[in-house]
Amino acid sequence: MDKLKRTISRFLLSLSAFAFVAYGLSSCAAKGDYTGTEYAPQMYHSVPYEGLSQIQDKEAGNFITSIDGPGEFYTSNPNNPNEMNMRAPVPNTVPRNKNGYTPYRLATEDLETAAGNINPLPTDNPQIIVDGKLLFDRFCEHCHGPKGLGDGLVADKYPGVANLTGLAYQDITEGHIFHVITMGKGLMGAHGSQLSPEERWKIARYINEVIQK
Amino acid sequence: MHTTDRLSLNVNFIARFSAFLFFILIVGVSSLRAQEISEDAEVIAQGEQLFKANCTACHRINERLIGPALRDVHTRREIDWILNFVKNPQKMINSGDEIANALFEEYQVVMTAFPFSDDQILSVVSYIKAESDKPIEVAVATTTAGDGTVVEHGMPQTYINVIMVGLIVVLVILLIVLFLIINVLARFLKEKELDEDEREVVEQRLNLKALVRSNAFLGFAAFFFTAVVLKTVIDGLFTVGVQTGYAPTQPIAFSHQIHAGQYQIDCNYCHTGVRKSKSANIPSVNICMNCHSAIKNIPWTTNPSPEIAKIYQAVETNTPIEWVRVHNLPDLAYFNHSQHVEVGGIECQTCHGPVEEMDVISQYANLTMGWCINCHRETNLNTRGNAYYDKLVQLHSEVSKEPMKVEDNGGLECARCHY
Numbered sequence: 001m002d003k004l005k006r007t008i009s010r011f012l013l014s015l016s017a018f019a020f021v022a023y024g025l026s027s028c029a030a031k032g033d034y035t036g037t038e039y040a041p042q043m044y045h046s047v048p049y050e051g052l053s054q055i056q057d058k059e060a061g062n063f064i065t066s067i068d069g070p071g072e073f074y075t076s077n078p079n080n081p082n083e084m085n086m087r088a089p090v091p092n093t094v095p096r097n098k099n100g101y102t103p104y105r106l107a108t109e110d111l112e113t114a115a116g117n118i119n120p121l122p123t124d125n126p127q128i129i130v131d132g133k134l135l136f137d138r139f140c141e142h143c144h145g146p147k148g149l150g151d152g153l154v155a156d157k158y159p160g161v162a163n164l165t166g167l168a169y170q171d172i173t174e175g176h177i178f179h180v181i182t183m184g185k186g187l188m189g190a191h192g193s194q195l196s197p198e199e200r201w202k203i204a205r206y207i208n209e210v211i212q213k
Numbered sequence: 214m215h216t217t218d219r220l221s222l223n224v225n226f227i228a229r230f231s232a233f234l235f236f237i238l239i240v241g242v243s244s245l246r247a248q249e250i251s252e253d254a255e256v257i258a259q260g261e262q263l264f265k266a267n268c269t270a271c272h273r274i275n276e277r278l279i280g281p282a283l284r285d286v287h288t289r290r291e292i293d294w295i296l297n298f299v300k301n302p303q304k305m306i307n308s309g310d311e312i313a314n315a316l317f318e319e320y321q322v323v324m325t326a327f328p329f330s331d332d333q334i335l336s337v338v339s340y341i342k343a344e345s346d347k348p349i350e351v352a353v354a355t356t357t358a359g360d361g362t363v364v365e366h367g368m369p370q371t372y373i374n375v376i377m378v379g380l381i382v383v384l385v386i387l388l389i390v391l392f393l394i395i396n397v398l399a400r401f402l403k404e405k406e407l408d409e410d411e412r413e414v415v416e417q418r419l420n421l422k423a424l425v426r427s428n429a430f431l432g433f434a435a436f437f438f439t440a441v442v443l444k445t446v447i448d449g450l451f452t453v454g455v456q457t458g459y460a461p462t463q464p465i466a467f468s469h470q471i472h473a474g475q476y477q478i479d480c481n482y483c484h485t486g487v488r489k490s491k492s493a494n495i496p497s498v499n500i501c502m503n504c505h506s507a508i509k510n511i512p513w514t515t516n517p518s519p520e521i522a523k524i525y526q527a528v529e530t531n532t533p534i535e536w537v538r539v540h541n542l543p544d545l546a547y548f549n550h551s552q553h554v555e556v557g558g559i560e561c562q563t564c565h566g567p568v569e570e571m572d573v574i575s576q577y578a579n580l581t582m583g584w585c586i587n588c589h590r591e592t593n594l595n596t597r598g599n600a601y602y603d604k605l606v607q608l609h610s611e612v613s614k615e616p617m618k619v620e621d622n623g624g625l626e627c628a629r630c631h632y
Contacts, residue, residue: 012435018442025449030459030576039454043543052492053538082533138479150270153476158507159271160279166267168327186322187279189503194485 045073049085056083101197108183108190117175121201132206135199139191148211160187164211177204250287251339260340263333271324274344280320285345287338299334301326460575461537465523471512474569480561488555491548495536498527539576540565546582546630558595589624593617 030036038044045061046053054075055061061073076083089095094103106114121128137146145151148164155161162169181200184190195203251257271279286295290312298305298313302324305313317323329337402411424430472478481487486494501524511518527534542548553559562568566577578584594617596602602617609617623629 009431012438015435015439015442018446022442022445022449025446025452028449029452030456032459033461035459035461036456037453043454043545044541046544048544052495053541084533138481142476142478142482149266154478154504155270157476158504160507161270162325163266163270166270166327167263167329168267168325171328186325187507189499189506191503193497193499194482 042072046075049075049077051086054083054085097196099198104182104192104197106179106183108185111176111179111185114179115173115176117173117178119174119178119201119205121198121205128202128205129210131199132202132204133210135195135203136206136211139195140203148207158187162186162188164207170212172208174201174204174208177207250292250335250342252343253339256336257340257343259333260336260338260343263329264337264340267327268337271322274341275349279322280324281316283341284349287342287345292335292338295338296331296334298324299327299329455579455581456541456576457579458575459539460573461539463537463573464535466520466573468572469568469574470570470572477569480568487550487561489551491550493550493554498524498534502528539574540580542580546585547632548630557592585630586625589619592619594619594622 028037035044041061042064045055055073056076058070058074060071062071065072075085077085080087140148141152142154143150143152143158143161144164145155150161150163150166152161178197178200179185180188181195181203182190182192192200268283272281272283274282274284276282290298294310294312302313303326306317306323472483473480480493483496483500484493485496485500486492505521505524509517509521523534553564554561564578568574594602596606596617605622606617609621613621618624
């Protein structure tokens with residue numbers, strides 16, 4: 001009987017060594033600024049340049065580097081401004097798109113010229129209104145409100161949001177709306193970088209035909 | 214015949230002429246009246262409605278917003294000036310009107326032209342006059358309300374902590390007191406003469422020691438201890454290389470809880486790539502500036518926020534903001550956002566968790582292969598209204614009663630993600 005007891009207590013003792021290991025392992029988990037233990041660290045750090053993650057520390061990962069030069073994890077491009085991996089396109093680059101939209105060259109103050117532009121989207125496609133509403137809810141609603149009354153949640157903190165159903169906006173054209181989305185007007189910022197021309201025309205159609213009805 | 218005809222014609226003419234005169238008179242009087250500011254409740258109500266629908270975006274009665282405060286505007290400006298300015302502010306500025314140009318200098322914005330009728334503008338002015346005659350209310354409610362909500366958020370948690378600690382202290386004191394009582398009683402009883410049954414009860418402590426040393430107890434303790442240790446070791450091993458809970462400090466203390474939660478700005482508004490490309494993308498500074506060109510203060514205060522100032526600094530020095538990447542897949546796995554969000558119709562929160570409640574973004578899903586595969590096994594394919602799937606669905610329904618899953622469309626093929 002005594003022998004059994006001794007075996008058990010010896011077992012418990014060796015197990016407490018395991019407990020220490022377990023405690024040690026708990027510090028492997030990611031928390032706060034610590035990414036956690038990386039098993040095979042090369043897997044976490046991209047060798048090619050990545051647009052959305054880059055490491056500027058030239059020493060990073062030099063413990064696994066076999067050749068001279070910066071560490072294995074250094075992924076910044078010293079030839080670019082601010083050592084970024086992304087680069088702005090060459091000036092006057094014309095982006096290709098499947099609908100053949102040419103760059104919008106009107107200036108912010110050319111609103112009157114823009115108002116004469118005709119929406120190139122077909123008028124008999126009900127899907128355009130459906131898409132327009134979806135896009136309006138994603139990109140406009142938080143300021144202009146679900147019905148365009150200028151009562152979105154952000155408008156509370158950002159005075160000057162237009163009531164799209166107001167008298168001043170009742171006779172505006174889709175070209176006018178497209179121009180304002182693209183270039184901004186008054187306090188509204190330019191949203192041309194966030195929406196493709198086709199999406200902007202869809203929103204213009206939706207505002208003109210549903211919100212301002 | 215002739216004379217009577219002429220007579221009736223004359224009478225007819227006179228009647229018509231007088232009706233015309235009467236009409237002119239009425240129009241004249243009413244237009245004269247319209248040039249004045251009315252105190253008629255109906256007109257004021259109409260003015261209020263127009264004011265709230267068209268003007269409140271930029272004007273308040275008592276505070277300066279985008280445009281000037283309109284309190285007592287009827288005493289500051291001629292009615293004609295107001296009428297002309299509202300109808301076409303740009304024309305007034307171009308015509309060299311001194312007041313209009315001074316306003317443009319001060320506010321740097323040209324007011325939108327409003328195609329109101331004179332009557333409508335006058336009704337709005339009537340409303341402004343009626344409001345101007347009321348005393349100014351001091352607006353302190355907002356700041357206290359703001360502070361109040363912050364306090365409300367913090368207090369209950371600390372209360373609970375204090376109560377818990379208090380309870381534990383009380384329980385420990387109770388234990389000590391009970392132990393002392395037992396000791397005193399036992400010592401008292403030992404000094405007395407007792408029969409066998411009573412002695413057994415008094416010396417129970419010895420029996421307890423024996424119980425602790427018994428094989429059954431030791432066996433159970435060993436089992437329990439082993440189980441706990443093994444579970445901890447295995448859990449610990451599974452955290453190696455898995456970055457769930459990683460919540461790095463970002464260069465700007467941006468709160469998704471405020472932007473996506475409180476103000477319900479759609480994820481797509483900033484992460485514009487999510488439906489179009491592999492990456493959801495981090496917004497560039499111009500998207501921040503769509504709102505922060507006007508919003509510069511710490512919420513609920515008038516102090517400029519040092520965090521928002523960092524956006525301005527980035528704009529002025531033309532340097533990128535170096536956000537720290539949270540979700541990181543190894544190079545060996547390909548993942549495309551548009552395929553999952555636009556095509557698959559998956560909500561952002563499915564993988565990223567309740568972002569709209571996170572003050573600091575932390576990794577929610579573990580992003581392991583098992584996690585990916587599990588979802589590909591369980592998720593139904595949306596095949597409706599897509600002719601591409603018609604034959605596949607037909608073939609699938611011949612061998613299975615289950616609806617078609619992602620795995621049935623090759624969602625578990627190695628080369629889907631690893632190539």
